[in-house]
Each structure stands twice: as structure tokens, then as C-alpha cells.
Amino acid sequence: MTTAHRHAGPDPTHDLEARTQEHYEWLAAEADKNLDRLEAQDPVHDVTLDDVLKRRGLSRRDFLKMSAVMTATLGLPPMFDLRVARAQEVATRLPVIWQELQSCSGNSMALIRNANPGTDELLLDLISLEYAEILMAPSGQAAEDVLADAIERYDGQYIAVFEGSVPVAEDGGYLTIGPTGETGVHKVEHISKHAAAVIAAGTCSAYGGIPAARPNPTTAMGVADFLGQRGIGTPVVNLPACPVSSTNVVGTILEYAMFGRLPSLDAYGRPLWAYQDRIHDKCERRGHFDAGEFVEGWTDIEGLKAGLCLFKVGCKGPMAYNNCGVVRYNEGASWPIMAGHGCIGCSEPGFWDTLTPFEVPLAGRVYATPFGTDADADTIGTVALGAAAAGVAIHAGATAVKAATESRSDAKKEQ
Amino acid sequence: MAAKHVIDPITRIEGHLRIEIEVDETNNVVEEAASSSTAFRGFENIMRGRDPKDVGMFAQRICGVCTFHHYERGVEATEDAFGVTLPPNARMLRNLIWAAQAINDHTTHFYQLHAMDWFDVVSALDADPVAATEIAHQFHRTPYNASESHYTQVAERLLAFVQSGQLGPFAGGYWGHPKYRLSPEENLIIASHYLDNLAVQRMSAKASAIFGGKNPHPQSLIVGGMTSARDALDAHRIAEYQFLIQKSADFVERAYLPDLELIARRYRTEALAGEGGGLRNYMSFGAMSLDERPWAQRAHFLPAGLVLDRDLSTVHDVDPMKIAEEVAHAWYDYEGGETALHPLDGQTNPNYEGLNEDGTLKTEGGYSWIKSPRYDGQPVEVGPLARLIVAYAAGDEKVQTAMDGFTDTIGVPFDFWYSTVGRTVARGLETKIIADYVPELVTNLTQNVANGDDRFFNRYEPKDGPGWAMGEAPRGSLSHWLTVENGSVANYQAVVPSTWNASPKDGREQRGAYEAALVTQPMSDPERPLEVVRTIHSFDPCLACAVHVLNRDGEEIARFEVEV
Ligand code: SF4
Numbered sequence: 020m021t022t023a024h025r026h027a028g029p030d031p032t033h034d035l036e037a038r039t040q041e042h043y044e045w046l047a048a049e050a051d052k053n054l055d056r057l058e059a060q061d062p063v064h065d066v067t068l069d070d071v072l073k074r075r076g077l078s079r080r081d082f083l084k085m086s087a088v089m090t091a092t093l094g095l096p097p098m099f100d101l102r103v104a105r106a107q108e109v110a111t112r113l114p115v116i117w118q119e120l121q122s123c124s125g126n127s128m129a130l131i132r133n134a135n136p137g138t139d140e141l142l143l144d145l146i147s148l149e150y151a152e153i154l155m156a157p158s159g160q161a162a163e164d165v166l167a168d169a170i171e172r173y174d175g176q177y178i179a180v181f182e183g184s185v186p187v188a189e190d191g192g193y194l195t196i197g198p199t200g201e202t203g204v205h206k207v208e209h210i211s212k213h214a215a216a217v218i219a220a221g222t223c224s225a226y227g228g229i230p231a232a233r234p235n236p237t238t239a240m241g242v243a244d245f246l247g248q249r250g251i252g253t254p255v256v257n258l259p260a261c262p263v264s265s266t267n268v269v270g271t272i273l274e275y276a277m278f279g280r281l282p283s284l285d286a287y288g289r290p291l292w293a294y295q296d297r298i299h300d301k302c303e304r305r306g307h308f309d310a311g312e313f314v315e316g317w318t319d320i321e322g323l324k325a326g327l328c329l330f331k332v333g334c335k336g337p338m339a340y341n342n343c344g345v346v347r348y349n350e351g352a353s354w355p356i357m358a359g360h361g362c363i364g365c366s367e368p369g370f371w372d373t374l375t376p377f378e379v380p381l382a383g384r385v386y387a388t389p390f391g392t393d394a395d396a397d398t399i400g401t402v403a404l405g406a407a408a409a410g411v412a413i414h415a416g417a418t419a420v421k422a423a424t425e426s427r428s429d430a431k432k433e434q
Numbered sequence: 435m436a437a438k439h440v441i442d443p444i445t446r447i448e449g450h451l452r453i454e455i456e457v458d459e460t461n462n463v464v465e466e467a468a469s470s471s472t473a474f475r476g477f478e479n480i481m482r483g484r485d486p487k488d489v490g491m492f493a494q495r496i497c498g499v500c501t502f503h504h505y506e507r508g509v510e511a512t513e514d515a516f517g518v519t520l521p522p523n524a525r526m527l528r529n530l531i532w533a534a535q536a537i538n539d540h541t542t543h544f545y546q547l548h549a550m551d552w553f554d555v556v557s558a559l560d561a562d563p564v565a566a567t568e569i570a571h572q573f574h575r576t577p578y579n580a581s582e583s584h585y586t587q588v589a590e591r592l593l594a595f596v597q598s599g600q601l602g603p604f605a606g607g608y609w610g611h612p613k614y615r616l617s618p619e620e621n622l623i624i625a626s627h628y629l630d631n632l633a634v635q636r637m638s639a640k641a642s643a644i645f646g647g648k649n650p651h652p653q654s655l656i657v658g659g660m661t662s663a664r665d666a667l668d669a670h671r672i673a674e675y676q677f678l679i680q681k682s683a684d685f686v687e688r689a690y691l692p693d694l695e696l697i698a699r700r701y702r703t704e705a706l707a708g709e710g711g712g713l714r715n716y717m718s719f720g721a722m723s724l725d726e727r728p729w730a731q732r733a734h735f736l737p738a739g740l741v742l743d744r745d746l747s748t749v750h751d752v753d754p755m756k757i758a759e760e761v762a763h764a765w766y767d768y769e770g771g772e773t774a775l776h777p778l779d780g781q782t783n784p785n786y787e788g789l790n791e792d793g794t795l796k797t798e799g800g801y802s803w804i805k806s807p808r809y810d811g812q813p814v815e816v817g818p819l820a821r822l823i824v825a826y827a828a829g830d831e832k833v834q835t836a837m838d839g840f841t842d843t844i845g846v847p848f849d850f851w852y853s854t855v856g857r858t859v860a861r862g863l864e865t866k867i868i869a870d871y872v873p874e875l876v877t878n879l880t881q882n883v884a885n886g887d888d889r890f891f892n893r894y895e896p897k898d899g900p901g902w903a904m905g906e907a908p909r910g911s912l913s914h915w916l917t918v919e920n921g922s923v924a925n926y927q928a929v930v931p932s933t934w935n936a937s938p939k940d941g942r943e944q945r946g947a948y949e950a951a952l953v954t955q956p957m958s959d960p961e962r963p964l965e966v967v968r969t970i971h972s973f974d975p976c977l978a979c980a981v982h983v984l985n986r987d988g989e990e991i992a993r994f995e996v997e998v
Contacts, residue, residue, distance in 0.1 A: 066594055073587075075633075121475055124448040125498020125650040131546070131632065132538075132639040132649060148603065152445045156550050156607030158967050159441035165606045186474070192786045193474045193803075196450055198440045199793035200472075229480065229495045236476030236784065262498060262650055317656060317891040323663045324888075348648035349640040352674075358647030358654040359661030363491065371492070376485035378656070 043096055046278075050102045053279040054109055062111035063147035063173075071145060092346065093270050094292040099277075106276040110145045113276055114177040116169055117151040118210055120203045121194055121230045121239055122183025126221040127153040129262035132349065146272065149177065163197050170213050178272065179214035179253075181207065182263075184223040184230045185245045188238035204245075211246055216281055217255040219243060220268055222365055225257035225288070232371035243288055256281045257288035259341075261365035266346045267293045287368055289340070298336035298362045301344040304328045314359075323359050333378040334361030341366040435459045436466070439960055440794060444967065446547040447975040448499045449473060451936065454795055455952060457960045464966070467945070467952035468795050469936045470802040474765070478782035481926035486512040486896070486918050487657045489926065493914060494651055496928060497976055501650040502535045502642065503907035504928070507914040509655045515901025515918050516657065518894035519726035523887060524659040526879040527645050527666050529722045529735075530675065531652065533868050533875060534642035536721075537682050538635055538649075539908035540818070540865040541690060543974045545631035548858065551968035552697050553616055553624040556609040559593055561585070561622035569619050573692035578685060579630055580623070588626040608964045615700040623696070627689045634685045641678035644671055659891030666890065667883060676876055683869035686862070694862040698844050701855045706846060710854025710969035712951030713813055716741045716820035717934075719752065719913065721906035729754070729904055735871060736833070736864075736906065739824040740809065744852065746827040752809070754904060757913070759805040759929060763797070763938035766805060773941045774808070777915040778900050780927035806937035806946060807929050815947040816910030816934045817973060819851065819860040832870075836863045854951070857972040896921060907931055909974045932976040948973060 029041035072082055086104040090097065119127065131154075148154070149169035155162060169177065186193035191202030211217050219242040222228040230239035243255040258267045271290055274282045282290040299305065307313070307328040314322035314332050328334070339362050347354045356362055364374040374381070436456040444451045450473040456466040477496055481489055493508030494501050506528060513519070520528075563585035570577035608614075616624070639649045645662045646652030654662040665671040698705065720734030727733075730751070739749040758774040761767065767785040768775055775781060787800045795801040806813075814820070825833035840863060841850055850856050898920065904913040910931030917925040937946030945953065951969050958965070 066591070070591065070594065119450070121473060122449075123495055123498035123501070125495070125501060128498045128501075128650045131542075132636050149605075151603065152443060153448075154546065154603040155445050156555075156604050158444045158446075159963070161606040161608075162443055162445050189784075189786050192788060193784075194450065195452075195472045195789070196443050197793075198442045200442075200789040203473075229477075229492065230475040232480045232492075233483070234479060236479045237474060239475070261495065317659060317661070318893060320663060320888055320890065323661065323890075324667060326664060349643035350636065352640045352643040353647050353665070355647040355653035357665075358645070358652075359664060360647055360653045360656070363653070371480075375488055377488050377491055378485075 043098060047098060047102065050099070050106075050277045053277060054102065054105050056279070057109040057112045057276065060112045063114050064111060066111070066145065068108045068145065089270065089273065092266060092292070092342070093274060102277055103273060106273045107145060110272065110276050111147065113272065114147045114149045114169060114173040115180060115272070116149050116166065116177050116210060116214070117180045117182065118206060119152050120181055120183035120207065120224065121186050121237070122221070122223060124153055124182070125262040126182040126224075127151070130265045130268060132265075149173070160198055166210075170210065174213050176215050177213075178216050178218060178275065179210045180218045180220050180268070181210075181224045181242045182220050184227045184239035185242060186230065186237035186239045187245070188236075193237040207242060207245060208249060208251065211242070211251050211253045214253050216275060217242060217246070217253050218268065218271060219255055219257045219259075219288075221263040222259040222261045222370075225259040226368040228261065229371055232369075254281050255288060256284060256290060258293075259287075259289065259366040259368075260343070264293070264341070264343065264346055264348070267342070285340070289366070293342045294340040294366065296340065296342065298339045298341060298344055298356070298364075301342070302336050302356060303344060304356060329356060329359070329361040331380055332361055333376070333380055335364035335367075335370070335374045335377075335381065336362040338374065338381060339364035339367050339370075437960065438794070439963065441963055441966060442472070444970060444975070446550070446971060448497060449932075449976060451970070451975055452795070453948070453952070453966060453970060454797075455960075455963070455966060457957060462957045462960060464952050464955040464957065467949040468797050468801055469938060469946060469948040470795055471804040471932075471936060472802075474784060474786075474803040476782065476784065477928065478780070478926050481916075481923050484923045486515060486901075486916065486921075486923055489914075489916060489923060490655055490657070491653075493928060496930065498650045499539065500907040500909060500912070500931075500976055502531055502646065502652050503905075503912055504914070504930075505652060505655055506532070507903045507905060507912055507928070509657055510903030510905070511901045511914040511916045512657045512918075513894075513901070514903055515899055515916060516894045516897050518658045518892055520659060521887070521889035521892055522882050523663075523666060523879065524890050524892075525723065525726065526875060526882065527660045527662065527890070528655065530872075530875055530879065531642050531646045532722055533872050534638050534675070534679060535649070536868050536908045537679065537686070537865055538638035538642065539974075540861050541631055541638065541682065541686065542635045543908075544690060544693075544858070544861065545628050546635070547974070548968075548971045549624055549628050549693075550604075550607060551964065551971055552614075552701070552858075553621045553628075554609050554611070554614040555592060555604050555607065555621070555625055556596065557614065557616070557618050558621035558625045559589060559596065559618070561589060561618035563589060563622070566619040566622045569617075570623050570692070573695055574688050576688060577623075577692060578689035579626060585622055585626060588629065589622060591629075592625060608962045608967075611962055611964045612958045613964050613968075616696070620696055620700070624693050627693060630689065631685070634682060637678040638682040641675045641682070644675045644678075656891070658894050659889075661890075663888070663890040666879065667888065669880075672876060672880060676872070679869065679872050683866075683872070686865050686869055690862050691866060694859045695840075695843065698840070698846075698850075698855060698859050702844060702846060702850070705850050705853040705855035708849065708853055709955060709965070710857070710951045710972060711852040713815045713945075713947050714742070714744045714852075715809075715812055715814040716744075716823045717752065717809060717814040717816050717911055718821045718824040719904040719906055719911040721821060723905065734905075736821050736825050736867075737828045737830060738904075739828055740814070741820075741823055741827050742812070746823070749824060749828045752904075754902065754913070756810040757807060757929065758811075759807045759927075759933075760940040761800075761805050762941035763800055764802050764805045765800040777913065777927040777929050778902070778917065778925070780915065780925065782927070800938075802936075802938040804933045804937055806940040807934050808940055808944075811942070813937070813940070813944050813946050813950070814934060816931050817857070817861075818864045818908070818910075819857040820910065821906060822860045822864060823851065832867055836867060854969045854972045861974070909976050910934060930976065932973075935973050936975060948975075
């Protein structure tokens with residue numbers, strides 16, 4: 020164990036830079052091992068990357084450029100560019116089953132509409148989407164047969180993606196699917212048990228989302244909580260947001276292809292590469308926040324035109340973790356804060372209850388989560404921000420941010 | 435003797451839907467049909483106690499496809515309660531998003547969700563690419579992406595799918611079904627556009643995101659106005675919007691409309707037999723408000739109105755107070771034993787009664803998670819066909835020209851429209867009508883701004899009281915109703931297009947639009963219910979459902995074995 024550890028990870032006696040370099044080298048070796056392993060497997064289908072590129076009118080060069088963008092999105096150094104490219108090629112070894120539960124299909128729609136940085140479309144072609152209600156040809160028993168067949172054929176190998184929450188009340192009667200009226204509850208259990216990994220796409224699937232908002236009429240819950248209750252141990256990654264960012268879905272699948280395991284997660288089960296920063300940290304209006312320049316209300320057309328900070332009209336960017344400001348939506352066309360509307364915090368558990376009313380700033384309110392006061396860095400960060408928010412509301416501007424940062428690190432030290 | 439068949443899930447729709455039909459075994463004609471929504475989330479109950487300014491944001495999550503429309507209706511219902519109207523710029527911006535969203539919805543629906551009901555992917559493999567190019571030119575002077583090399587490439591790609599044994603989304607379809615009527619070349623043309631549209635549909639979604647912040651689930655509407663003023667005042671953003679819509683419109687012109695003409699010609703027998711026609715009443719609440727007068731006096735781009743019994747000589751006014759939702763066959767209870775309630779007095783008390791032992795619906799009692807909205811006690815059809823029929827009867831020139839032009843080209847009488855085929859074609863004509871209007875919408879906005887109007891928001895004082903909003907989503911008439919008490923939402927009801935169309939029977943046993951459209955449908959093979967799925971898809975269902983085929987005499991449920 021100790022020998023393995025010494026070879027596997029960075030040497031603790033080296034300085035930070037060297038340790039980082041060693042860490043990435045170790046990670047790259049892990050990726051190569053896994054990619055070799057996948058490459059040795061038969062592809063699930065025969066469409067090759069070259070076919071796809073040709074059809075899209077893209078060159079190899081374009082493809083490598085896109086891979087580089089995805090590498091950066093994943094927070095990996097350039098030495099991973101070629102590995103990300105390779106991961107996309109071997110993604111044909113990863114069957115995917117996409118099942119809708121208590122959903123609005125918004126996440127499916129996001130996936131087919133979004134193309135930023137362009138790799139997701141390739142991935143849609145390259146992965147083998149075995150079952151997806153929104154796109155598949157057959158209905159009825161024929162559709163159910165496709166699902167059963169995929170579960171059996173790829174037992175233990177496929178990635179299950181769920182969209183929508185699980186309604187557990189009424190013995191699952193609030194959602195039935197299939198000729199025999201199988202409940203959503205049973206579907207999730209069955210599909211998850213046989214999956215290699217589970218992706219909960221969108222806030223409903225991750226944390227229950229809107230069906231679970233007060234008073235939660237159907238006792239809806241997120242997939243990870245549900246599987247936990249039922250003692251099903253398949254690893255789950257949460258990709259909240261309403262709808263999910265397709266870049267985050269694609270990135271997670273690529274990371275899985277590269278390393279053969281799910282990415283590092285935060286306390287709410289979200290990949291760190293996508294959710295480690297607050298919206299506020301990467302916001303295009305942040306300069307105005309720091310300078311104390313705010314849109315003062317919806318009649319403040321000059322403020323809106325100038326793109327000032329939206330905190331006072333309710334922006335929850337300081338309380339929300341996601342990469343929207345970096346990746347944006349619809350091929351980079353926009354994102355809510357760019358469109359002049361504050362962030363509503365849609366990737367946070369329970370935001371429908373805890374971050375409403377949407378047009379009112381959270382100043383002075385401590386941000387309570389359904390997870391209580393978990394002593395993890397993220398929660399501490401958000402609670403500290405509650406204090407920062409109060410400061411900002413009285414025009415403290417940059418000072419408040421500094422105070423918040425200090426109180427955040429103080430809180431960390433106390434841990 | 436009738437055999438009962440169950441089809442569940444119905445795929446390529448939004449949400450969970452189940453359909454059960456009983457088929458006369460002597461002639462294979464559908465005798466009875468039950469449409470059931472099999473999912474419940476309880477939005478109305480979640481809405482209670484909220485800030486009325488937030489309801490739009492909640493409401494848009496009712497549907498990730500009609501996402502903007504629920505958002506707009508929710509915001510408007512609060513605007514109505516507060517008595518605030520919009521400044522012109524805000525109205526124009528909402529209409530620009532509406533137009534982009536409608537173009538996106540219709541093209542995505544036809545190609546990604548419906549086209550496979552009309553074209554046979556497997557047959558396309560036998561196509562001659564040169565002949566396909568010639569045929570494409572018969573339907574348009576410069577057809578979209580039509581060349582020998584392109585069609586060869588598409589055929590090769592389809593072949594690769596089939597040879598790998600992994601058909602992906604095509605696996606398990608009703609390929610080879612006798613009701614597929616296109617030649618291999620014609621199948622290849624539509625298959626090619628199916629793939630093209632995967633890329634093209636992103637453009638209209640992107641256009642809507644320019645002023646909406648994102649798509650789905652936009653975020654720029656607020657009670658009293660719009661937040662995306664900066665984008666709306668930026669010439670580059672407007673040009674980008676226009677460019678994306680132009681590209682989409684080009685696809686509509688050179689691919690979508692020619693494909694519809696092809697389908698109309700090949701499936702004219704079914705259309706003229708009235709297959710899938712269903713109800714005889716058509717309703718529209720008006721698409722795209724053009725001014726801020728109270729709803730009843732407001733002008734719309736496509737007018738509000740009601741055509742009863744297919745009588746085009748009279749367009750009745752829609753009276754919002756004549757709408758009621760019934761629960762005789764829905765899994766809900768009304769307090770006090772009422773069976774029909776106006777949405778402002780509406781209740782949402784779930785009362786799940788379960789399924790029969792064999793998983794079939796208990797059609798004597800409740801059998802669906804949606805209520806049965808009725809207008810003055812009558813079932814009506816809503817959606818693109820209904821909108822065009824109302825507009826046609828109301829004398830709307832652009833609609834009359836489009837509809838008459840189409841039927842003249844095909845050489846069929848007006849009755850052509852009262853069918854599954856007619857409904858599908860109507861959606862395409864409407865897409866073009868909307869796309870043609872976009873330049874005017876853009877000019878209105880830029881001129882108004884150039885004249886010095888930079889208002890995107892009107893002030894208001896929150897008020898208690900009722901509020902409602904009526905209008906059209908791409909899939910049909912959509913209304914949201916709320917009551918504000920002590921500053922928060924006391925009651926909320928959304929009456930959505932698919933509840934009008936997909937509703938179970940009402941207290942007088944009258945069928946909704948889906949059920950009515952299925953009854954009398956001849957089926958060539960009840961084990962492979964292509965005709966049923968095609969008709970249901972022609973409505974563009976907006977719920978997660980399933981179709982079941984059952985035996986009325988309690989015989990075993992038929993399971994569909996579908997070969998590739
Ligand atoms: S408060 Fe919102 S708008 Fe202002 S800088 Fe932070 S995230 Fe951006």
C-alpha cells in the first residue's frame with residue numbers, strides 16, 4: 020500500500036510546483052491506462068469520429084481545438100488535450116441510458132439545443148444513446164424492450180442518466196411508465212442497480228427540484244437521496260441547474276471515459292471542475308459589484324444599459340455554484356446575468372424555497388440549506404456570503420468583499 | 435368483438451402519456467380510446483403562498499419545451515392582477531422571443547419528434563442518390579442540402595447504423611409498416627433533413643436566448659417588463675438574432691415546406707378520408723399580442739376566436755368565463771362534490787385511484803392526471819391547426835392565402851385540413867407565416883428605439899385580487915389564473931394546450947381531442963400501431979405519456995414486438 024502510494028501520488032517532500040506536476044503526471048498515466056483498456060473493448064457501434072467530423076464539415080484540427088477548450092473547461096492542463104480527444108473517440112464504448120422521471124424535458128432539450136464548445140454534439144453521435152424517450156423511434160412495449168435489452172446487454176457497463184425527480188408518495192403512483200404501469204420508483208431502482216454510474220441531470224434529479232418545493236405534494240426527491248435510502252451503492256454525480264448545462268453533462272461523461280471513474284465532487288455531489296466557483300466569482304459584472312455600482316431597481320434603465328451589478332434586484336450569484344458565467348448557454352449566446360436578470364441560484368439544493376423571492380436581495384439573511392449546517396467549505400462559504408451580502412446592501416462595496424473573504428477563511432481555520 | 439391494446443410509453447413527446455385503444459377485431463377499426471397522463475407534480479399546490487412576482491419563474495418549469503410560454507403567461511397573470519401594462523419595447527421583445535421559440539418548436543417537433551411517423555429510415559437505404567436529387571428538385575427550385583454526394587453520405591451513415599446492429603434512436607421503430615407510403619428516395623430526402631435539423635434547430639433556440647438569456651428556461655421577463663434592455667438596444671445583438679432567424683427560415687422554405695408537400699401528396703388518401711380529424715370545434719386565444727388593451731379587445735398576430743362544428747361562416751368570441759375544468763374521469767376530487775370549476779375557483783386535490791391488476795386504466799372512474807377543460811361544456815381542439823382555422827374563418831389574409839395556396843397546389847378541398855395530415859401541414863405553414871413576420875417585428879423595435887423610447891419596464895403597485903393571462907403557445911391555447919391575497923398567491927391554475935387536447939372524458943362522457951381523433955381510425959396492424967402514434971404526435975403532445983392497447987372484454991394485453 021505504501022509503495023503503491025509513493026508511486027501513485029506526488030512525493031510530499033517536494034515543493035508545491037513539483038508536487039502539482041507529479042500529480043498531473045500520475046493522473047495522465049491513470050487516464051492512459053483507462054483509455055487503453057477502453058480501446059481494447061469492442062465499440063458499441065461503428066460510427067467513427069472521422070465519419071462524424073466529415074458530416075459536420077470539421078477538420079481534425081478543429082476537433083483538437085475543441086478538445087483543448089473542453090480540457091480547459093475540465094480544469095486540466097494542456098497536457099490532457101490529446102487525452103480528451105482520445106476520450107471522445109473511445110466514448111463509443113460507453114452505452115448511455117437516459118430516463119425521464121418527474122421532469123419537464125428541459126434537460127433533454129438543453130442537450131439537443133446546446134453546442135458549446137461543440138463537443139457535445141459529437142458526443143451525442145459518438146456515445147451510444149441506447150434509450151432516450153425524447154428521441155427514440157419506438158413507443159409502447161417496443162420501447163420497453165429496447166430498454167430491457169440494453170440493461171441486459173450492458174449490465175454493469177452503462178451510464179444511467181436521470182432527468183426529473185423521484186416521486187415516492189402513493190407507492191410511486193404519481194409516475195407510472197410502461198404497459199404494466201411500472202412506477203418511476205421501480206424504474207430508478209432497476210436502471211441504477213445495473214449501471215456503472217449514475218448522472219443526475221438537472222436540479223430535479225439532483226435534489227428534487229421544483230416538484231420537491233414546499234409543500235412537496237408528491238414527496239419528490241433527488242436520485243442520490245433515493246438510492247441512498249434504498250441502499251443502492253452505484254456512484255452518483257449530481258449535475259444541478261435548471262436546465263442542466265450540456266457542457267457539464269458532456270464533461271462528466273468525458274471524464275468518466277478518461278479516468279474510468281466519476282470526477283471529484285463537492286459536498287452536494289457536484290463535480291468540482293464545474294461547481295467549485297460561485298457565479299459571483301466569475302461574473303462579468305463583478306467589477307461593478309466591487310465598485311459598489313448597482314442596478315438600483317427595474318426603473319434604473321441606465322444601470323441596466325451600463326451592465327451594472329444585479330445584486331440589489333435579487334441576484335443570487337454570491338450564493339450559487341456553477342460555471343454558467345464561463346460556459347454560458349446556447350453556443351455562448353447569453354446567460355441570465357448577461358440578459359440583465361439576476362441569477363436565481365438554480366444549481367443549489369432547495370433554492371425554490373431558500374432563495375426566493377427572486378427579485379429581493381438576500382442581504383442580512385443567512386443562507387439556510389436543506390442540508391443544515393454541514394461543516395464543509397462550501398457551506399461555510401455561502402454562510403459567510405450572507406454576511407457579505409448584508410455589507411453590500413449598505414454600499415460597503417469592495418470592503419465587504421474583503422471582509423467576506425476573511426470571514427470565509429476564518430471560518431475555515433476554525434474547522 | 436373488440437381487442438384492447440396498451441401503448442406505453444409514447445415516446446418523442448414531452449412528458450409521460452399513455453393511450454389505450456379498443457379495436458374491432460372484424461375490421462381493425464378503433465372503437466374506443468383512452469388518453470392518460472401518467473405523471474403528477476402538483477405545480478398548482480407548489481405555487482401557493484409564493485410571491486406573485488415569482489410565479490412566472492415557477493410556471494415555466496411546467497414544461498421544458500413550451501418553457502417561454504408558461505413563463506410569459508405566469509408573468510402576465512401577475513401583471514393582470516397588479517393592473518400593469520407593458521411599454522412597447524417590452525412587448526416587442528417578448529414577441530421576438532415568441533417567434534423564435536415557435537420556429538424552434540415547430541421545426542424540432544416535425545423533424546425530431548414526428549417525421550419518423552411518416553418516413554421509413556430502413557427503406558431509405560435502398561435509395562438512389564441521383565434519383566433523390568431529382569425528386570428534391572421537383573419540390574423546390576433550390577432544395578436544402580440536395581446533391582448526389584450529400585445523399586450518398588447520408589445513406590452511408592444510415593447504413594453504418596444498420597450494419598453495426600446499433601440503430602441508436604432508430605432501434606425498434608415500425609420500419610416496413612404498410613402505412614409508410616414514401617419511396618426509398620423520398621424517405622432518404624426526409625431522413626437527410628432529420629439530420630440537418632439537429633443542427634438547424636439550434637439556431638432558432640440561440641436566437642431566442644439572445645433576448646431571453648438562455649433556452650430552455652429563459653430568464654429576462656419580469657412583472658412589468660423585460661430585463662434584456664442592453665441586448666435590445668445593441669445593433670449587433672439584433673443583427674445576430676435576425677441572421678439566426680433567416681438561416682432557420684431558409685431551412686423552413688427549402689426543406690420543411692417541400693417535405694410537407696411531399697407528405698401531403700403521398701398521404702392524401704388518409705387526409706381526405708378524414709383520418710385523425712377528431713373534434714369539430716377549434717379554439718385560439720390569439721398568438722402574439724400587438725397592443726396592451728384588455729385581452730378581449732386586444733389585436734393579435736393570429737386572432738383569438740372559436741369555430742364550432744367546422745362552420746367557417748361564424749367566428750365566436752371566446753369568453754374567458756365560459757372555461758371550466760371537469761374531473762369526472764381525472765385523478766382529482768373537488769370539494770363539495772362539484773364536477774366542473776372555473777379556473778379562478780379551481781382546486782387541485784389529487785385522488786389517485788390506481789390501475790387495474792393488469793396495469794390497465796380503470797376507465798369507469800378516474801384514469802388520468804390531467805383534468806378535462808371544456809369551453810361552455812364543449813370539448814375543443816387547440817394548436818396550430820385550430821389557430822389557422824380560426825384565422826381563416828376570421829378572414830385573415832395571410833392565413834387564407836397560405837392554406838388555399840397549399841390545397842390548390844395539391845388539388846384537394848378544404849376538408850383536407852381536418853385530418854392528421856392536415857394538422858401536420860398546418861404547423862409548417864404557420865412556421866413560415868411567423869418567420870415571414872419577423873423582419874417587421876425587428877423593424878418595429880428598432881424604429882421605436884430610434885424614436886427615443888428606451889422604456890422596458892413600467893412601474894406598478896402590488897395589489898390583491900384575481901389575475902389571468904390567455905394566449906397561444908406553439909401547441910395551443912394556454913391560460914394561467916391566479917388569485918393574490920395578502921400579497922401572496924392564494925390559488926393558481928394553469929390550463930395548458932395538452933390538457934385541452936389530451937383530456938380524459940368529461941362528466942357527459944365527451945371525449946377530448948386525442949381520444950376523438952383516434953376513434954374510427956382504421957389500423958392495418960393493431961400490433962404495430964403506427965397510425966395511433968402518428969395521430970397523437972400530430973398534436974405535438976406536451977406531457978409524458980404512454981399508449982396502451984387493451985381488450986374491452988378483459989382479454990390479455992397485446993405486447994408489441996417490433997422488428998427492425
Ligand atoms: S451579485 Fe450577481 S450580478 Fe453582481 S457581481 Fe455577483 S453574480 Fe454578478
